[in-house]
Amino acid sequence: MIGIGRVGRLLLIGVPFLWLALFFLLPLLIVVKISVAESVVGIPPYTPLVTRDAAGFKLQATLANFALLASDQLYLRAYLGSLANAALATVLCLLLGYPIAYAIALARGARRQLLLFLVMLPFWTSFLIRVYAWIAILEPNGLLNEFLIGVGLIATPLPLLNNQFSVELGLVYSYLPFMILPLYGSLSTLDESLIEAAADLGARPFRVFLGVILPLTLPGIAAGSLLVLVPAIGEFVIPDLLGGPDTLMIGKVLWDEFFNNRDWPVASAVAVVLVAALAVPILGARKYLDRAQAA
Amino acid sequence: MTLTRGIRTTVLLLGFAFLYAPIVLLVLYSFNASRLVTVWAGFSTRWYGELSKNEGFRAAALTSLEVAVLAATIALVLGALAGFSMSRFSRFRGRTLFGFALLAPLVVPEVILGLSLLLLFFNCESWIGWPSRGIPTITVAHATFGACFVSVLVRAQLAGFDRALEEAALDLGARPWTVLVRITLPGISPALISGWLLAFTLSLDDLVIASFVTGPSATTLPMAVFSSVRLGVSPEVNALATLFLTVVFVLVALAFWLTAREERRRRIRG
Numbered sequence A: 001m002i003g004i005g006r007v008g009r010l011l012l013i014g015v016p017f018l019w020l021a022l023f024f025l026l027p028l029l030i031v032v033k034i035s036v037a038e039s040v041v042g043i044p045p046y047t048p049l050v051t052r053d054a055a056g057f058k059l060q061a062t063l064a065n066f067a068l069l070a071s072d073q074l075y076l077r078a079y080l081g082s083l084a085n086a087a088l089a090t091v092l093c094l095l096l097g098y099p100i101a102y103a104i105a106l107a108r109g110a111r112r113q114l115l116l117f118l119v120m121l122p123f124w125t126s127f128l129i130r131v132y133a134w135i136a137i138l139e140p141n142g143l144l145n146e147f148l149i150g151v152g153l154i155a156t157p158l159p160l161l162n163n164q165f166s167v168e169l170g171l172v173y174s175y176l177p178f179m180i181l182p183l184y185g186s187l188s189t190l191d192e193s194l195i196e197a198a199a200d201l202g203a204r205p206f207r208v209f210l211g212v213i214l215p216l217t218l219p220g221i222a223a224g225s226l227l228v229l230v231p232a233i234g235e236f237v238i239p240d241l242l243g244g245p246d247t248l249m250i251g252k253v254l255w256d257e258f259f260n261n262r263d264w265p266v267a268s269a270v271a272v273v274l275v276a277a278l279a280v281p282i283l284g285a286r287k288y289l290d291r292a293q294a295a
Numbered sequence B: 001m002t003l004t005r006g007i008r009t010t011v012l013l014l015g016f017a018f019l020y021a022p023i024v025l026l027v028l029y030s031f032n033a034s035r036l037v038t039v040w041a042g043f044s045t046r047w048y049g050e051l052s053k054n055e056g057f058r059a060a061a062l063t064s065l066e067v068a069v070l071a072a073t074i075a076l077v078l079g080a081l082a083g084f085s086m087s088r089f090s091r092f093r094g095r096t097l098f099g100f101a102l103l104a105p106l107v108v109p110e111v112i113l114g115l116s117l118l119l120l121f122f123n124c125e126s127w128i129g130w131p132s133r134g135i136p137t138i139t140v141a142h143a144t145f146g147a148c149f150v151s152v153l154v155r156a157q158l159a160g161f162d163r164a165l166e167e168a169a170l171d172l173g174a175r176p177w178t179v180l181v182r183i184t185l186p187g188i189s190p191a192l193i194s195g196w197l198l199a200f201t202l203s204l205d206d207l208v209i210a211s212f213v214t215g216p217s218a219t220t221l222p223m224a225v226f227s228s229v230r231l232g233v234s235p236e237v238n239a240l241a242t243l244f245l246t247v248v249f250v251l252v253a254l255a256f257w258l259t260a261r262e263e264r265r266r267r268i269r270g
Helices: A005-035 A064-071 A073-106 A109-124 A127-138 A143-150 A164-188 A192-200 A205-216 A218-233 A237-242 A250-259 A264-294 B005-029 B046-053 B055-088 B095-107 B110-128 B135-159 B163-171 B176-187 B189-205 B208-213 B221-229 B235-269
Strands: A050-053 A056-059
Touching: A005 A264, A005 B055, A005 B095, A005 B110, A005 B135, A005 B176, A064 A073, A064 A264, A073 A109, A073 A164, A073 A218, A073 A250, A073 A264, A073 B005, A109 A164, A109 B005, A109 B189, A109 B235, A127 A143, A127 A164, A127 A237, A127 B005, A127 B221, A127 B235, A164 A218, A164 A237, A164 B005, A192 A205, A205 A218, A218 A264, A218 B095, A237 A250, A250 A264, A250 B110, A250 B208, A264 B110, B005 B235, B046 B055, B046 B235, B055 B095, B055 B135, B055 B189, B055 B221, B095 B135, B110 B135, B110 B208, B135 B189, B135 B208, B163 B176, B176 B189, B189 B221, B189 B235, B208 B221, B221 B235
Parallel strands: none
Antiparallel strands: A050 A056
16 A cells, blocks of 8 residues: 555465464474484474584484374375375365355345355354264264164164274365355356356257356365365364274374374374375466456 | 256255254254253253353453454455455565465464464464463464455455546545545445454454464463363253354344445446
8 A cells, every 4th residue: 555654564464474484484493303303202392403512513403203103004104095085085075065155156145145154153153062072973882873773774783983984074074164155256257148048049958057167166166175185184183082992184193103102203194194185286286266366 | 958946945945954054953952951962851040050150261262352343353454454465465575475365264274374373473473482372372473364365355356346436536636544544444344344354253263273372371262162062962061052153143133234234235336
């Protein structure tokens, strides 16, 4: 803005910039630093990066933690498990979310506002509570099993909790609103005359969907997929509360390394690899997101 | 597309049933006299009584509220400044890095945000003896990611803001700071209100980051709830969740209603 002056400008930009540099960027660098340290018993529980002895300063960095990640099957399986769980959740959210977003976009006036409000409400309520709510439903003697036994569909309780099924269900349930909102954003700005034109030219409804609607809502699909995939990969609460012994997800591995094994360097190395792995989908989706912002 | 009314209604009913059934059941069973989920032993407010006697939950709730109010307020100031800078200054040194640092915390997993901040606080404490881990460190952590959410909302609102109003005020002789405070700030007030509320609820809800950066002195409500539900379903937590959901519902409905009213007014004026 004109006339605010150099000092004012410096203040407006500088204060939040400095804060983020100090409390977001610098901490990430510290993680990288500690990921090349060795774990020791004591405080701090890792070796310093630079040591000083009679010969002068000495750089003390090791790639042992990363070698451990590469050699121990646990970590590789946890990374791949997270990716597979999150990818499946993304696809399921897309399949479930698209019709819902479409139906909302077709609603009018106050009805549409109400539907949007209902989609956004879970986003404001406690994530922890929403995940926890499923335990009572999925338990061996929980509501769903009791109901199924009650109506005579099954004789013995199904194993619904503490396995892959419950983790996947939890992921889809928790992240569905994150998919619906960007899809709705794309669908609500759709130019209806294009759809009518395609229909007038003789395209069947399914063909209209594939040829016109789907390509035009790609930015929404990309944004929604990113908002589901990325947080789902690093998820901790869902695999911890709904997962079982066979659930391996990297967010939980990092948590356990830190809180249970108290191995800060390995936890840091897990974090560094995770950030690097997440950069791939983020950069991939940016292309579509930039286009969406330009539109 | 030819989606019939029937299909649309079915889709919406099924979708919202999926989203809301667990929450509705949880609220329902908070009034169950029995400790068991599957046994309905009649309506009772017993668990609300037990909850009010639970000192651990009460202390944790107070800690969470204190952190959330402080963090949301800091986040509001930082996020408004950041959103304004990004939207109004198209060129300055480090703008790309700044933009990255504003958006990345929205997608970086909480475990990483938590771990990295803990390492910072830990190092800081051993170098300069400050800060001791607890309420201050959780507040700083929550303010940081809250500010990023606020900045997104402020940027979105500024993008649709009529610059002619500011220019008119400048032409009429108002000083730039006056214009900022009297024209721009009220203009983005819906984003500021919803931004504060969002930062507040995010802080109130956070388990992972707070668990990393806290010390032995401070337990937040999600941490207390988490250690309790790890052992299984607890009717007291159901009661607590119901209270929490009620408060959130009222706040969000109020924010929605305010924004809708504001928009209606604008449409009439415009």
